[in-house]
Amino acid sequence: MKPTGVDNPETMAAGSDAPWTEETQSLCPQCLRDIPAVLTEHGGRVWMESVCPRHGASRALLASDAGEYRRLRQYVPARVGGGCCGGDTVCDPNSGPPVCVLLLEITLACNLRCPTCYADAHGHDFMTVDEARRRLDEFFRRQSALDLLMLSGGEPTIHPQFAEILDLALEYPIGRILVNTNGLRIAQSDALCATLSRHRDKVELFFSFSSFRPDVHERLYGRDLRAEKELALQKAGEAGLFVTLVPTVERGVNDDEIGDLYRYALAHDHVNGLNFQPVMSSGRYEHDDYAAPERLTLTDVIALLEAQTGGALRRSDFVGLPCSHPDCSALTYGLLDARRETITPLPRHLDVAQYLDLFSDRISFAGVIGGAARRVWSDTVHLRGARTLRDLAILFMRGGLRDVLPLLGKPEQMGRRVFRIVVKPFMDAHTYDRRRIDQCCTKILTETGEAISFCEYNILHRGRRPRAAGIALPMVTQGAPL
Structure with a gap:
């Protein structure tokens, strides 16, 4: 199945009646295993559907209005080499877009x-x-x-x-x-x-x-x-x-x-x-x-x-x-x-x-x-x-x-x-789409100085990484002087 939409935005043009699907990589929302997923339209809504070998099928709502979802996609041009910024800024396809x-x-x-x-x-x-x-x-x-x-x-x-x-x-x-x-x-x-x-x-x-x-x-x-x-x-x-x-x-x-x-x-x-x-x-x-x-x-x-x-x-x-x-x-x-x-x-x-x-x-x-x-x-x-x-x-x-x-x-x-x-709808484990991670320019600075996609950090890293270097201090209570 050939992915459409992001790579071929003309197939998602506003007013198009042609059925469409997109393939991506997602996660099982229970075990966080990498699994393939398909975006598809049913009943005028857009869904992400996937199957985990261990936990079975899952389905997440991405948009309640498929027509509006298609209209918004017309504003995103086709990507070349993974770049996004245009003008005098060049995105490295090996490292993704710069952090904004x-x-x-x-x-x-x-x-x-x-x-x-x-x-x-x-x-x-x-x-x-x-x-x-x-x-x-x-x-x-x-x-x-x-x-x-x-x-x-x-x-x-x-x-x-x-x-x-x-x-x-x-x-x-x-x-x-x-x-x-x-x-x-x-x-x-x-x-x-x-x-x-x-x-x-x-x-x-x-x-x-x-x-x-x-x-x-x-x-x-x-x-x-x-x-x-x-x-x-x-x-x-x-x-x-x-x-x-x-x-x-x-x-x-x-x-x-x-x-x-x-x-x-x-x-x-x-x-x-x-x-x-x-x-x-x-x-x-x-x-x-x-x-x-x-x-x-x-x-x-x-x-x-x-x-x-x-x-x-x-x-x-x-x-x-x-x-x-x-x-x-x-x-x-x-x-x-x-x-x-x-x-x-x-x-x-x-x-x-x-x-x-x-x-x-x-x-x-x-x-x-x-x-x-x-x-x-x-x-x-x-x-x-x-x-x-x-x-x-x-x-x-x-x-x-x-x-x-x-x-x-x-x-x-x-x-x-x-x-x-x-x-701004952030992703969770139910709606995780690897392509969004790859194109993300909103990131969180980790203890190594590495910038990781905000959504990916919340889903896969938060609470699973070593604690940041810090100083153990009492909680500043409400009403306490600054």
Whole structure:
């Protein structure tokens, strides 16, 4: 059977009625044995099907809407030699794409016990500053620069030497640093807010914010955190920090709040985006039966955004991330009105598909429009950066959006009018696809200095590798001084 789709995207073109299948390598979700798998369509849905010699057949839902799944795939060009980046960046087919997003887990200690934690974060160990330096030094011996570093955990802000590690990270050729946080220490510590505020030109918050209801907080976070989350977001704004809200979404739990989360984000002008992450079977939330049809998928989230925003956002506004595997992410950009009440999505005015070749390693797409599109169409680019804002202004004007003209030369105002929405379904053992691993540019930095795909690390390595070098310190309790 010849694989289709990623290698031959024309067979997955939107509107095609031809049946299709894809072959890949997956895992048995029970024993994690390497096994072949087939992606196929049944009943308007896309499934991954496999058979383990020991544990038998398994089936996992990848997309609830096969037509939308095909449409998103049109934005991912055919690969040549395993490359993905195009332009002046060449991917080595022997080593995979360069790392765009690198996670540095500076602790697995946490001030929460979230039932949905993919890392099953617990313990009392904190990475030393010297260990962080050693890992980063090793990484930058292999790669000369990095778009985005995410300081993660556990909860990174409870690290007793968080400020020192942040200062250390800022010494390296890193475009931007995200702090992956539950927000509790932001709400509690003025000293932490001051530390982050000093570096606000390069540091932003990736802030877990999933619901407005106490029962959902109990399910996702283990207790009602509404007041703490609200206070953390308020204090981030007062500190001049820009924030991406990161809702964990689950079918039947908070999928009816997706539209409310969008409107809430627009109501806070220091929030520049949303990153929806459907819950996965990993860590503390691992389930043997999570291959069931109840899984919330990327196409579900996009459809719910359309339904719950009254069409302010449409499914057709979202584009598959062209430099990645097509199942990994979808995103859109929009220009907000001055009151941040309405959004004008860029893909309604600019045909992104006509610039597909600029994302392929086959062609170096020349010209101002092509260069701007290639740099911007990413889920990691710095939305408040001067070059990003110039690129977005070029694209909006190309699409005929004249509202952007008064914002030219006013980066602060322009930055508050640009909004990005990303849907990012991470893999678990049920949906593991080796091709996604091979094309992954979101990786975690291990104790050897090696960068491993984030999904692969969670499925195959987390909890199975030696403990990181660290210092045994008591847990920093909630409310304790930083």
